[in-house]
Amino acid sequence: MDLYHDAVQLLTQLIEIPSYSKEESSTAELIEEFFTARDIESHKSGNNVWAFASAFDNNKPTIWLNSHHDTVKPNAGYTKDPFHAITEDGKLFGLGSNDAGGPLVCLIAAFTYFHERDLPFNLIMIASAEEEISGKNGIASVIDQLPACELAIVGEPTLMDMAVAEKGLMVIDAKVHGKAGHAAREEGVNAIYAALEDLQRIKSFEFQKVSQFLGKTKVSATVIHAGQQHNVVPDLCEFVLDVRVTDAYSLEEAFEELKGSLSAELTPRSLRLQSSHVPKDHLILQVVEKLGLKTYGSPTLSDQALIPYPSVKIGPGDSARSHSADEYIYLNEIQQGIAGYIQLLETYANLLTQTT
Structure with missing residues (x-):
């Protein structure tokens, strides 16, 4: 053989x-x-x-x-x-x-x-x-x-x-709501500006628990979309988070910790990839x-x-x-x-x- x-x-x-x-x-x-x-x-x-x-x-x-x-x-x-x-x-x-x-x-x-x-x-x-x-x-x-x-x-x-x-993987869809208005008249609540606060938190966010073998769980903002035309204040800003989760967390635990620090509406696409x-x-x-x-x-x-x-x-x-x-x-x-x-x-x- x-x-x-x-x-x-x-x-x-x-x-x-x-x-x-x-x-x-x-x-x-x-x-x-x-x-x-x-x-x-x-x-x-x-x-x-x-x-x-x-x-x-x-x-x-x-x-x-x-x-x-x-x-x-x-x-x-x-x-x-x-x-x-x-x-x-x-x-x-x-x-x-x-x-x-x-x-x-x-x-x-x-x-x-x-x-x-x-x-x-x-x-x-x-x-x-x-x-x-x-x-x-x-x-x-x-x-x-x-x-x-x-x-x-x-x-x-x-x-x-x-x-x-x-490491496991969790992809999260995030939504931040504002209020539409005419850009020239300073109307509405700009969802992009509201989302910026969350994005700044994400940029510096650190999960509390660290894994012996895998180090830190990491979250990154990877996709963003808002607005349809230049003269309308957007009432919705959507972005995507890529979360690489270590064995220190289940995906559910990592989601809850992140959710507690952000104001956006968060929805995980899947909790399969532990x-x-x-x-x-x-x-x-x-x-x-x-x-x-x-x-x-x-x-x-x-x-x-x-x-x-x-x-x-x-x-x-x-x-x-x-x-x-x-x-x-x-x-x-x-x-x-x-x-x-x-x-x-x-x-x-x-x-x-x-x-x-």
Whole structure:
């Protein structure tokens, strides 16, 4: 079984099949075919595909392996065909090669390695859809179809460092009301001026609680709109807030703290994308110590935000290459990713056996 060769071949095929979020049916079929060719039974719901490494045992804990097979659209800066897998100078180029094709095929390779081996835990591989848009038909749609897990290992490009915490995201629509009037006669109450007071507060606003791994929760005003014509005092000013929430808060708690400091009418678009952190007594942290892995708190979103169980994020590739023109992953990063995931799971299995 040549895990590396199979992983590179699968990644090459994935690159050459367009799989924008909500349009991943062909890559879902490819992943199904990969499992079928290796006599691994798989399941599909929407464009999400999953498989069990062996018969499920209710007496064992469960570990999820998860990464996504959707991509963003290529940006205008590409000089290479984003759907042509090209190998140059030890790099494999192509859209989704780094985010998250590389981590995905390495997780699948590790899963294949452990298939039908005797493990002290159930192992499930989940290739999810719509991760790039945190879509409702992605991993969130299959959580209820899967057994609960004690740990989810989420494959994203992290240089094989381990994110043990991840910021959540809350987008808030804000409205400030005034009173319309003729600009020349100094009538009305200008909603723009009223909104300025809130915007000044937002500019200097600091949330009270600070996270050990993720630092401060941050709010930024990112969009603003008011008025329709030059001679009418606007009676409404609308703006959008982007709030990156650490594990020190739930989204609901962060919203209430912010709401108490502003006069605008605030409405969160969603409370789905929660922050996460690994409990301090979780076995994965003993694995981290034993393997000498570097840990950090991630400012970027992944399917971790939608998984309601303890999770970590780790994988080959570099987050800085994600969504960039001429995206690539080093071939030796794929080798290291496969070996790293296998070592991670073997170490977890050994420690789990020692503690039970």
